[in-house]
Each structure stands twice: as C-alpha cells, then as structure tokens.
Amino acid sequence: MNIININSTMTLTPAQISFIQSILIHGEDDPWSEDDFIHLTQDIPIFLLAAHSMPNITPVGHSRYDEKRNAITTDLPKFPLDRKPPMEYLGFFDAAYPLLGHPKPIIALCPERIASCVQNDDELLMLTAVVLIHELAHAKIWTDGLSHYQPAEDTFSHWMEESMANAMTLRTLRRYDRNHDRWMRSQGRRPMTTAAPLANTFIRSIAEFAENFMRMQPDPYRLGAELSNRLVSRFWYRWARDKGQLENKTAEKENWLNYVTTHLGHLEMQHLEELYNAIFSRDNAFDIYRRRRGQ
C-alpha cells in the first residue's frame, strides 16, 4: 500500500494498514487477478488530505442530485440533517489526477473527516477501511471499464455508481467476516504461533458496522446496502463495461431509477434484477430499428 501523507494531521498506523490488507486479501472474490484490490493498492497511490484540501461536498450529499431526487420522490420523507455523509466527503477516487504532468489514478482519504464521524478507535479503524474499499471499488469499476471513465454526472449514473461501489464494499466485508471466522476457528484447533491482532470482536463485526453506516447515508449510497450479493456479482462488471454505452437505454434507465428512488427500504430483488437485466441486455437488430424509428 503506497500511502502518502500530503497535509493531514493524522496518519494510518501499521495496525490499521495490516487490518485493511487482511480484509483486501480475505474479502476478495477473485484473488490474484489483475484487478484485485491488492493489485490496485500497489498501483494506485493513496493520498491523505486535510479537510480544507478536500473537494467541496456538503456532508449531506451533492445538492444538485438531491434536487433531482426530490423532484422524483416528493412523497418520501425528508432526511434529518444528522445523517451520515456520502463517502466522497471522506475520500475520493480520481482516474486522471495530474501527477508530475501526467494524468494518473489516485485515491485520497481525509482521516480528520473520517475521525469526525466515529465514536472510538475501533470505529475509526472500521470506517477508514470502509471508505478506502469504497474508493477501491470505484477504481475496480474504472479498471474493468472498456469505455473511458466517466464520473457520475447524471442522476442515473450517480445512483448506479455509488450504490454499486457501496454494495461491492459490503460484499467484500461480508466475505472477509466469513473467511476470518473460519480462520479463527481453525486457529483454535492448532497451537498459536503468531500474535493474532485480528482477534478483536469489534473488528469482526465490520460488515454490520458498514451496513449500518451506509443505511444512514444519502439515498444513492443507501441503495448499496440493500442490493443482494448475487445482484452485485452479476451486474457490477456489466456496469463497468457498459457504462459509456447506455445512452439509448433511456426508458430502461428511467424505469430503474424510478423504482429504486420510490421503493428504497422495501425493494423486491427479483423485480430489481429484471430492471438491471433490461438496462444491460444487448439490443438485437429489431430493437435498434424500433429505437431509430422512435417507437
């Protein structure tokens, strides 16, 4: 992990780094592939920034997205202002940051802002891991994309990208929880030869912590906590690959967006899967003809 502290008053401790690395190893579904999280942390530097050096995002979310969301979902209750901030308030991924004159992918974290959202050291450790993995998920989507990376500019892309990044994070943490549990039990049967810094009950519940945090975030992020692992496995790479080629799917995108914005909290997974399928299905010749004629 290539961590460069630019101007933060805090740093990541060796214990935090080894905890995060063990999640990245045990939580990865396809370890040792080129786009796995460990490879990404070797290729992409992680900058630590002070709060005043972070992009200006309000703690409750991007106001322009909220405007559009409220236009669609006026019947949803308004959120109290003490909700959790979006991940991008705490860190961000930039696919083309000008570094020594060349555009390079980077991740930035703001340890001060992360610390301002937690109650104690265990939570700090967990939230730092959650934010970093969320940004690595953006990096993974970017790495696997055939089209050029496009930051989430429109409401649909914003909801799809942020919910997917959060859902990929949760899937990783759940797998880590399971694998780590198995590892702990296997250790119990053998004499311990090494110290086990991970044998902390707080740390073992990181998936639950992350899910609770995400459920308090702005809606596009909260959606990520409600997507099933199966749905994420099926569609994250479709989004990565096809995100730049969905301009014809106006109706399908609108159907999906209408459903997730109005049914958040009680989504029906089978129906949701059909909506994802519609967005990512390849057009056949007849569909293309029909679309051209505007039917």
Ligand SMILES: [Zn+2]
């Ligand atoms: Zn994000």
